[in-house]
Amino acid sequence: MxxxxxxxxxxxxxxxxxxxxxxxxxxxxxxxxxxxxxxxxxxxxxxxxxAPRIYETYSKIKILDESEGLELPTSAFVFNRSNINLENEIEIITSYRIMERVVRKLNLNTSFYEEGTIQTSQIDELPLIFDQIIKPDSIVSYLSYKLTVEDEGFQITNLKTEKTFTFKEHSTYSSNHNLPFNVELDSVTPLSQIIDKGFIIKFAPIKSTSLSLKNKIKVESIGDLSDLLKLTMKGESKELSEKILDTLMTTFDNDGIRDRKLVYQRTVDFIDKRFEFLAGELDSIEIDQETFKQKNNIVDIATDAELGLEQRAQSEEELFKLENQLTLSELLENSLNTNNESDLLPANIGIQGIFQEL
Missing domain, CATH: 1.20.5 (Single alpha-helices involved in coiled-coils or other helix-helix interfaces)
Known part of the structure; x- marks a missing residue:
């Protein structure tokens, strides 16, 4: 031990x-x-x-079920499950067609950057009056220009060719140039705030910008039984990201409205054409039926029976009048044959039609 x-x-x-x-x-x-x-x-x-500050911006959108209230309750309804195919909606939101519309609406193929002491960060818009001359569809390659604000004016350099343009009085409108844009000092922004600052203006083709935007936006569903989608985007400019997401949701909504209107319009056009066709068919059938009746002397029993009774009553009344006149005529003839020449003839015995015809 x-x-x-x-x-x-x-x-x-x-x-x-x-x-x-x-x-x-x-x-x-x-x-x-x-x-x-x-x-x-x-x-x-x-x-x-x-390091550049990257902001994450997100938004939520609710997908409405168009068939809600129009169909009988199903198992999905009993267990509180949505009939919406969110995967299809996600594919539509992130489709190239939707992204291209957003790019065109916000002119995203033109981007702006502000040069700092250490880094260059993206901004929503220039603190100047910017007027783009070149059309978005005319941009087939990448273009970059550096704009420097000086005391007497602007200095703009083509970063690809390194050609420099100098403009006085802080405006490019009064000079002849081949730049794809015009800039002018904004009366709202004081010159002292942007003096000696440099800005980068970049132009990119529509297609590449749309594909780049498609890769930046992430869309996912919130939960298994929810009909909400979450749209997330990361970028250096919070304002620009908010604009993109808002425009994306508006474009997606308008695209759905446009599709529903197109479906309704096609349905109405189909019904109108079908109605015209059926109306023509009915008219043709009625004409053929009338022609067939005339050729084969066929009448409608119920309608023709009622019409026949009325015509028969009128015929019997006319026959009674004619027989009465015929009897009075015979009496007058007998009286003429039997009486003398000086005897008086009977007056107003009721013979009217004979004397009227005479």
């Missing part, structure tokens, strides 16, 4: 000795550890200070 205690004590003493040796071994390199810590902190500060 005593030997076991002594052995344990010896092991613990050896462990303590090993730990101290390890500490002494690495303690000799403490200047390197301190230097690595300082370098790490300085690098983190420089990165956070001068």
């Amino acid at each position: 005593e030997n076991q205690i002594n052995n344990n004590f010896t092991l613990n003493e050896e462990d303590n000795v090993d730990l101290k040796q390890e500490i002494r071994r690495y303690l000799r390199y403490w200047p390197w550890f301190a230097l690595a810590l300082v370098v790490t902190l300085v690098s983190a500060y420089v990165y956070l200070r001068y």
Whole structure:
């Protein structure tokens, strides 16, 4: 028992000795550890200070079920599940057709950047009056221009050809040039705020800009039973990202409205054409029926029976009148044959039609 205690004590003493040796071994390199810590902190500060700030902007959109209230309850309705295919809606939102409309509406193939001491960051718009001359569809290659605001005017350099243009009085409208844009000092922005600042103006083709925007926007559903979609975009300019997402949702909504109107219009056109066809068919059938009746002397029993009764009553009445006139005529003839020449003839015995015809 005593030997076991002594052995344990010896092991613990050896462990303590090993730990101290390890500490002494690495303690000799403490200047390197301190230097690595300082370098790490300085690098983190420089990165956070001068790295471009990327903002994440997101928005939510609700997809409406067009069949809601029009169909009988199904199992999806009983278990509170949506009938909307969100995968299809996501594909429509991120389609090239929708992205191209957003690019054209916001003129995203023209971008602006502000040069800083260390970095160049993207901005929503220039603090100047900017008038683009070149049409978006005419941009077939990438173009870049640097605009520097000086005391007496603007200096614009084509970064591809390195050709420089100088404009006085802070306006390009009064000079002849072949630049794809015009700029002028804005009366709202004081010159002192933008003096000696540099701005980059870039032009890109519509197709490449649309594909780039498609890659920047992420669309995902919120939950399994939800009909909400979350649109997320990362960018250097919060204002520009908000504009893009708002325009994207509006374009998607208008696209759905346009599609529904087209479907309704096609349905109405089909019904109108079908109605005209059926009306023509009915008219043709009635004409053929009337012709067939005339050729085969066929009448409608119910209608013709009622018409026959009326005509028969009128015929019997006319026959009775004619027979009455005929009887009176015979009496008058007998009277003429039997009476003498000096006898008077009967007056107003009721013979009218005969004398009228005479």
